[in-house]
Amino acid sequence: MSHHTHSAFGVLFAVITIKVITSFDLYNNFLGEYLLIIYQTNKISLYSGAILGALIPDIDHINSHIANKFKPLSWFIKLLGIKHRGITHSLLGLILFSLLVKKLFYLDWISQGWYYSLILGYISHLIADMFNSTGLPILFPLKYRFKFGFNITTGSWQENLFFSIVIACLFILLFQKPIHSILL
Numbered sequence: 001m002s003h004h005t006h007s008a009f010g011v012l013f014a015v016i017t018i019k020v021i022t023s024f025d026l027y028n029n030f031l032g033e034y035l036l037i038i039y040q041t042n043k044i045s046l047y048s049g050a051i052l053g054a055l056i057p058d059i060d061h062i063n064s065h066i067a068n069k070f071k072p073l074s075w076f077i078k079l080l081g082i083k084h085r086g087i088t089h090s091l092l093g094l095i096l097f098s099l100l101v102k103k104l105f106y107l108d109w110i111s112q113g114w115y116y117s118l119i120l121g122y123i124s125h126l127i128a129d130m131f132n133s134t135g136l137p138i139l140f141p142l143k144y145r146f147k148f149g150f151n152i153t154t155g156s157w158q159e160n161l162f163f164s165i166v167i168a169c170l171f172i173l174l175f176q177k178p179i180h181s182i183l184l
């Protein structure tokens with residue numbers, strides 16, 4: 001999928017997370033600490049972090065939008081022999097990325113809100129890419145690829161349809177009264 005679809009889906013995933021938290025008062029249960037922080041995070045930071053997190057896994061593709069922004073990093077990843085939709089698109093990649101941003105948080109380079117929203121965005125990317133028939137090696141280094149049974153390829157009419165649905169869902173969720181009120 002292209003970067004605009006990943007970005008939009010990253011934000012939708014973040015909005016749905018907030019929606020679920022606020023609708024079911026999940027911040028009072030066992031996930032309290034994590035969800036309360038996301039809920040209290042500045043929403044602009046949350047969405048910016050979600051967009052960046054949603055783009056980062058494609059750093060393993062030399063021509064991707066994020067790779068063009070961070071060329072030395074993408075060259076380094078290519079030098080390591082990391083292939084597109086390999087480790088960066090797996091649970092192991094998600095864990096390593098989480099540890100990295102946690103470190104950045106402890107170094108005080110990013111806020112706690114950014115820490116969580118980057119991870120939310122990263123998760124959204126993995127979900128979105130499983131709509132492609134190639135699937136993802138979620139349990140990397142195991143080679144089995146997980147997919148949802150669709151074939152949404154970059155630039156296809158299916159991606160345009162998916163993007164339109166995501167934007168429509170975002171529009172509906174953002175302008176629903178409860179979610180709209182927490183965004184103000």
Ligand SMILES: [Zn+2]
Binds near residue numbers: 085089125
């Ligand atoms: Zn990807």
